[in-house]
Amino acid sequence: MGVKKKEKDIQPGSETNFFDRVYEVVRLIPYGRVTSYGAIAKCLGAAKSARMVGWAMNACGGREDVPAHRVVNRKGLLTGKHHFEGTNLMQQLLENEGIKVVDSQIIDFEEIFWDPMKEL
Numbered sequence: 001m002g003v004k005k006k007e008k009d010i011q012p013g014s015e016t017n018f019f020d021r022v023y024e025v026v027r028l029i030p031y032g033r034v035t036s037y038g039a040i041a042k043c044l045g046a047a048k049s050a051r052m053v054g055w056a057m058n059a060c061g062g063r064e065d066v067p068a069h070r071v072v073n074r075k076g077l078l079t080g081k082h083h084f085e086g087t088n089l090m091q092q093l094l095e096n097e098g099i100k101v102v103d104s105q106i107i108d109f110e111e112i113f114w115d116p117m118k119e120l
Helices: 018-027 037-043 050-059 089-096
Strands: none
Touching (some): 018 037, 018 050, 037 050
């Protein structure tokens, strides 16, 4: 992507649809970090649309350009893991990035949480 987008650049009503804007933000999540559905929604100016972000993540269907495994719920739980192929693929992808996961819960969630409102 190259250029980071600010919140004002990713507003509702832009020419791209909501799912595409979600994917733009998800592509910016750094390796070894995670964010939440709600943080993405808030960044997009749709704070009450965390569920729609979840739908977007489910719809991305294994697109390699969208690191969907880096999006978890607000408590650091891997609530979307059943949408990944295999029994533990989401956890394995996170662990490959050095993220510790126990019982579908990210350990030290607050330390590795990436807030797009602060980072973009």
